[in-house]
Amino acid sequence: MNISEVAQRTDLPPKTIRYYEDIGLIRPERRENGYRVFSESDLHKLAFLGRARALGFSIEDCRTLLALYEDETRASGDVKRVAREHLERIEDKIAQLQSMRDTLTHLVRECAGDARPDCPILKDLAKG
Amino acid sequence: MNISEVAQRTDLPPKTIRYYEDIGLIRPERRENGYRVFSESDLHKLAFLGRARALGFSIEDCRTLLALYEDETRASGDVKRVAREHLERIEDKIAQLQSMRDTLTHLVRECAGDARPDCPILKDLAKG
DNA sequence: ATAAGGGTTCCAGTCACAGGAAGGTCAAGG
């Protein structure tokens, strides 16, 4: 399989696939002409990575998860710990964004939004 | 005022303050020895920037907001538009994170998290 | 004279790619 077919089937850009090889997440073979040849296993790993990334896992988390996936003697506790830590970071991020949203929603509602210069948003930023 | 005092009073790291000068958000004067001298106006702007950044506005949004703040003939509609667009991006981000959180919460709950290799999290990543 | 604690600039690194240039390869059509 060439890279563009893999890109289609995994829904990952070719650039991303090359990058994943670059940082050692996959190791596709090469033809004599230098082209990458992807095996079903490579395809599978890339799909795995795509889904892990879609869940927001960092590349380093993905590396860990992939290693655990390939290790038949893994402990599910190790996987769960990675997922729980990631989940915590997500929840923190959500809380932070919600706080911003609440403040902004309030400010936007207060602002007339017309041609006059008077603005509660700027007022708030200027003297918090 | 020297940079470290400004850093304390605005709760911004000196590095950040220098960076803001670098990208033209502030223009503190210089002493003969090359040290920056910050005026009350600089201090005020930095505090403004700190609060705008805390609400998640991008640096470019901050530049726009600061310009609007300094323009006495501004229309509050312009401010409101920037804020509303930012608010929308935040809400999109929250929705995206919540979706990740829901999936992850479910997976984490399903996973035994013990010494055995069987793991629903990996199973999900492997076959979506 | 020296040491501590300011200040300065400049360079590299972060994260996860994306864009683009320069050039090699391959299959089809004239």
Add this chain to the structure above:
DNA sequence: CCTTGACCTTCCTGTGACTGGAACCCTTAT
């Protein structure tokens, strides 16, 4: 056989908003 166009390759740069560190200057106190 030649060309065209669609692939493929590597390499370099840029993104956002800083942070860390090196190398060096300035000021004040001992």
